[in-house]
Amino acid sequence: MAPQRILLVASLAGSILSSQQLVNAFVPSSSSKSSSCIGSSRGQTNSQLHAKNHDHLFSQSVYDTIGEGRIAVIPNFLPQDEIIKLRNDATNLHANSKFSTDALASYGSNGKFDPSKDRAVLKLQQWKDQGIGDWTIRERFGNRMKNLREDLAYNLNRPEMLVGDSVTKYGDGSTEISYTRFGPGAFLKRHVDEHHEELKGKAGWSKPTRRSMTWLIYLNDDWDANQHGGCLRCFERRTLPVAKTGARGSGDLQIGWLKATTAGGREQPVFMDAQHSGTNGANSGLCALYIDDASASEGGRQYISKPFHSHPTLYIGGSELLVQNTLMNNKDLAQRFRLIEQPKSAVTDFLQSQESVEERILDVEPMGGTLVLFDSVTLPHAVLPTTTRERWAASGWMHEDQQPVETHPHFNMS
Structure with missing residues (x-):
């Protein structure tokens, strides 16, 4: 199919x-x-989120879709003038060597590393640097994402997204945020964005927050997936x-x-x-x-x-x-x-690239202004190869505080 x-x-x-x-x-x-005790129970948070009236940015079906572990796609979330300004800021910063090549994207056929074809990222510290690029447009965008974060916390009933280190750690917009650029030929294999702390070894309990909500806003113009590729491929469960x-x-x-x-x-x-x-x-x-x-x-x-x-x-x-x-x-x-996600091997890489009786494949075309939202834990996804063009986006993760921990019986042993 x-x-x-x-x-x-x-x-x-x-x-x-x-x-x-x-x-x-x-x-x-x-x-x-x-x-020894792994940790105390999770600290109290604002459990009265719905005690106050709060507007919906989206229809209820969007929040229901996210809660079901599926992908919500909202077209035209950004106005055209903001898309252009953000893309210009991103391309200028990339041209001025402010991006970092993370070598996570695979590309090409000969295996030789070519940074122009890999995924490159303007990392959080550079994003927050008011002395580079168009800080005004990034600040405005950060405020927009702050409002989005509050809306999702209320309407998904996730109060932990509004308190603690998850709000203060990541700066303006309270989200782990970056520009991303995929060069021609770059792609990402299937993965999920977050795992249970216990499945990440010692590092799992070393950070105060974890990724809760994944978001992407595309900054491309006149994109045609049939010509340019670059779709976000999602693997949703067929059964609700x-x-x-x-x-x-x-x-x-x-x-x-x-x-x-x-x-x-x-x-x-x-x-x-x-x-x-x-x-x-x-x-x-x-x-x-x-x-x-x-x-x-x-x-x-x-x-x-x-x-x-x-x-x-x-x-x-x-x-x-x-x-x-x-x-x-x-x-x-x-x-x-x-x-949710099988460990990686040559066999699973092949099997998980196909539709199955348990999963269906949905491809999201990276059209400018489109907002993509999904739970960071539940949705396996990949990025299909771009072909002849660069693929631009602002992307990131809204965090929430993870479980507090005092000692860990396996990974903190002397």
Whole structure:
């Protein structure tokens, strides 16, 4: 089936470990001592977001789409004069060597590095430098993104996007922000923008915030994807979820899905609890997977896995089978479990570039002024190769404070 292309319409819709080493990395032995506390529960935030009236920037379908783990595409978000000024600022700063080539984009056929064809970024510190480029237009744009951030926090019920380090750390607009340029031939492979802290090793607990909302605003003119390529390719679940995706107020992030059991049924988002309580009610230093269940006795959570020690190897080859075969409590649930994103290999690179019975492909054409929004955790995406043109955008991530942590049983060991 050919990918669906979105053209200016809102989307409504390391080391190789042995099998035993993988098992030992996760499942605690009965003789292991209780680990130290991972951290306190998440701090209180402004939970009365909806107690005050707040306008909607968009139709309700946009917020619903994001909450379902899908992509929202809003055409003509920026007026033409602002698009032109931002693009001129970006191109001038690039011409004056203010961009950094990050070598994340792959390009060409001979493998030789050519910075003119790679993805280049005007990083946050340069973006905030009032002494370079057109600071006036960047400041105006930052204020626009600040208003967008507040709107999304209210209408997605994400109060954590309005408090703490997530608001103060990233400067004007309160968002991790940059200009991005893709040279002819550049592309990005499929990926997701954020993972659970437990899946990122020691670095996962070293930062005060995490990416919550991904956004892009394209700055191109007269773009034709048939000629110029460069579409944002999104891999959406075909089946709608039964509950909101991405994160819970506790700070727990989604790591997977439970497939629907019937045709027309809905999928269950699967979350990881990194502060799982032991049998005595104390924090055990273990993790566990759960789904939402209002009837469950444990705070509306139905735990579907054994308690386990987390480890970054949860995201290496074969980890989905590991979860299914060693961690899940129920064989039927195990067969339904899918990771949001499979670990990278030549096989998964090929399989995940195709439509499947579980995912559909949507391509977003990078037309100037178009705003793209999606949850940073739930939506795998890629950038298709550009061909004969440069591809320009302003892009970034709105953060929220992540779970506080005092010690970590695996990654802070001496």
